Amino acid sequence: MKWISVKWLTVYAVVYMIFLYAPVILLPLFAFNTSTIIAFPLSGFTTEWFVGLWYTDTLHTALGNSMIVGVTTALVSTLLGAFAARASARFAFPGKTGIVGLIMLPLVLPEIIVAVALLVMLNQLGMPLSLWTVVGGHVLICTPFSIAILSSAYRGLDRELEEASFDLGESRWGTFRRVTLPLVLPGVISSLLITFTISLDEFIIAFFLTGTDVTLPVYIWSQLRFPAKLPSVMALGTILLAVSVLLLILAEALRRRSAARQGVDTTLAGV
């Protein structure tokens, strides 16, 4: 009885993993394939598509735009997240649960709804679309992640530690520099990395809210219309995937290290 259920669970898990990751594995597979047609069998190995990316100017512009949006989004949402996390960890105020809930809401709202709502609002306000409107949209969806990460960092930071520093003659700024910052820094960096990654990969909001300047995912989408460009899109997708995975692994490692330093639970459930 027990054996059967264990066996079926394993099968289920394997099938699940295949459905989840097989398409992702196809991406690098075709990125290194010589044929421009996306079909098996593979015809040969080439790095031509990757080299081609190097000479595509419009891609470079899109990459630049994505960097501007990503970095700005990461900085702004982490800063907002730090304020919110600190307030929610340190102070009690009326309606706290409701307010925190509202801030966290974009986490579960469909992005298309957020995007359309923002577009309608910007139109009503008569604001021209640009990279900055994209930044606004991205900050909205990234801040909840930032709050979640930094809340766990702040929760591990015992209030008595800051008081002890102050009691030992240190100033408020000195206390922040010598105690608070070192203890929440891994959380801050992890928040920067995650929000940057989310912004870098985000398509729907970027698509709706950008004007003539496109970000990387929007650029990729525009290229999909030309069958000949498919292999280079695959190559670009491969790079994007690798970078995202790398950043997320780094962020999670940092978050765990900071948690371990404060001696608290290191699983994601702690968020």
Added chain:
Amino acid sequence: MTRKDDMNDSIKPMIEIRDVIKKFGTFTALHGITADIREGEFFSLLGPSGCGKTTLLRAIAGFEPPTSGTVAIAGKDMAGIPANRRPTNMVFQSYAIFPHLNVEENVGYGLKTRKMPKAEIAREVAEVLSLVDMKNYGKRKAHELSGGQRQRVALARALVMRPKVILLDEPLSALDKKLRDQMQMELRSLQRSIGITFILVTHDQEEALIMSDRIAVMFDGQIEQLDTPEGLYRHPVNKRVASFIGVMNFLPARVTALSDTHLTLGIAALGEAQVPRDRLGKDVNPDKIDTIGVRPEMLTVLFDQDERSQNKVKGEVVDTEYYGDMTYYEVRLPGHDKPLTISMRNTAGRSVVAPGSTVSVGWGIESIVVFGE
């Protein structure tokens, strides 16, 4: 009644607390606290949970400015002076050891804020670490220390600052019984040898009695009695203090006759007693007397008809608790439902009386504390 501490009253107090009121919103945590704490004294704030001990300690440290009233340290009013510029250092209940620094860096933390040269910091830190018996642990991080070791590091970190006063908020409550007993002795002897004023917050009356020169017993944001351990134990000012410090048997009583020098009390179960007037606390009004108290060790179970006692009454043993060196008897006397607790030393040749036996209970006038509300 003369108290042995009267002779010290001429010394200028280290801390003067005057009419300190602390409100949190509409809730009043401290209702006008006034007390003097002397230089070099081991002073305890004792009281049940939520009575305001921590709040008072934090008002002295500078973390919770009083709503009204003043705190002066070493003759200087502390109003407007934040915690980082007060001559006090705190040992926190959680110890608050900085987790990203090792023991030496933790202890040297405060000296670094004073811009002391590195070599000098190292010397001071080494000195204080050997004082608290931690000199081999300098490179360890907080999570590599036991509870007792953390406590020592927290203490060392305060001591190294050479403050005028060290404030300790329930520093031993996280330790197990055995370690707590040991740390109580260590803390006490350390305080004696360095002579710094210590203010200890505790809800453990035994701990307060063992360690303190004087104790302020707090209830509901007020100091009910401020006295030496012996004074508190022998002459509690009211029933609340009496039942908080040690064990006390209470019996209803009323005044049956009054003379210039004595009053005669009719005590439930025990009978008549003549009490000299000067044995009454100064707050006790003879008209309001309704209760007397007597400690378990002030009553005796008479084992032998020849044993002498001022007064005796017969009673029935309802229960015994055997502690090796001591036996606690619960004895019910006719005319009073609640059995009295009596403690007896198990001296040689004295056997434990079984429950159900009838015994004589001896008591003396001098052991009686009179209460009236």
